[in-house]
Amino acid sequence: RAALAHVLVLTPRSAELHEKLPPKQAPDTSKSILSPMPGLVVSLDVTLGQEVKTGQQVAIVEAMKMQNIIRAERDGTVKTIGPKAGDSVAADEVLVEFA
Template sequence: VAVKPAPEGFVIRHRAASAKVLVLTPRSAELHRKLPPKQAADTSKLILSPMPGLVVTLDVVPGQAVRAGQAVAVVEAMKMQNIIRAERDGLVKTVGAKPGDSVAADEVLVEFA
C-alpha cells in the first residue's frame, strides 16, 4: 500500500486500485455534502494533443471530412514523431495549431462541427 498526502486527506494506492480519503472537520464535511459534483468537460468534438511537443504536420483543413482512424496531425516529442488520429468521423470546424507550433498537453489541435 502506498499512502500520499493530498489536499484535505490522503490518496491510497494498492496495485491497480486507488482511493482518495478525505479527513475533514465536522463543518468541512457538512460543506462538502452541499457541493454539487463536478461535471467532466465534453471533449467529444475535440482532438487534443496527448503530450507537449512540436506540431510537425497538420493534415486537415476546416471543412474537410475526416474518417475514424485517419491521421490528422503529427506531433514530435522527445525526438519521436507521434501520429494523432481521429477517434470518430466528423467534419473539421477549426484547426487550433499549425506546423511549427509548440503545443501543451491537452491543447486543442482540431475541433469538429
C-alpha cells in the first residue's frame, strides 16, 4: 500500500510566481533519430543527402557487447549526421537529422 507523490514545497510568494511560469515545451524530435542507449557507434549506413525509407537501417550502436540496429522511423532526406563510426554516444543523442 505504498504511494508515490511528487511534492514541491515553496514559500507563498514562490508558489504564486511558480503558477505563472509557462509549461516547459518538449523538444521536437520528429525529424531526428536518437540513440536509444549509451554506447559506441559501430557504423553509420547513411550519407548526407541520402533518401531514407521507413525501416531502413541507419546505424549500428554497440552497448554491453551487443550490436543494436537503429532503423528509420519515417521517410526523409539526411540533413546532418552526428557522430562518426567509433564515437561514443549518450542516450538520446542525435545520430541523424532529416531535412
